[in-house]
Amino acid sequence: MPAQVGDSLPNVDLYEDSPTNKVNLAQLAANKKIIIFAVPGAFTPGCSKTHLPGFVKRAEELKKQGISEIVCVSVNDPFVMAAWAKDQHTAGKVRLLADPSAAFTKALDLAVELNPLGGVRSKRYSMVVENGKIISLQIEPDGTGLSCSLAGAIKL
Structure with missing residues (x-):
């Protein structure tokens, strides 16, 4: 069953900038309020033109509303991220974390199988x-679209 409101974050390490820099989101979120959003892939059109830029643009506003960190997760390697x-x-706005094995x-x-x-x-x-x-959790109905998961639709 997919994640739901009320669930705890899994205790899984992600990577920032290199394979040696581990970040555990469950630990990062302890005693904080954070936003996590996920994209199908770094450098893909919808992710690079709309999804990530929306959170970058609104980062300061969201942080003024009590958000400590904004994190983007993608199944890519840390060097690509x-x-x-x-x-x-x-x-200083959005942290990009790699989930290379999709753990x-x-x-x-x-997870979704996107062969292309x-x-x-x-x-x-x-x-x-x-x-x-x-x-709060907004999952795109088709898994990849750009509607309910955008920065402007976030439910704080």
């Missing part, structure tokens, strides 16, 4: 997590 972060100018994505039961993108990827979603528990 680091290059995408640089390309999208996310520093986090599978633990949430939000290389196989298992994440469904597109956004969630608000407070102290490690999901308090």
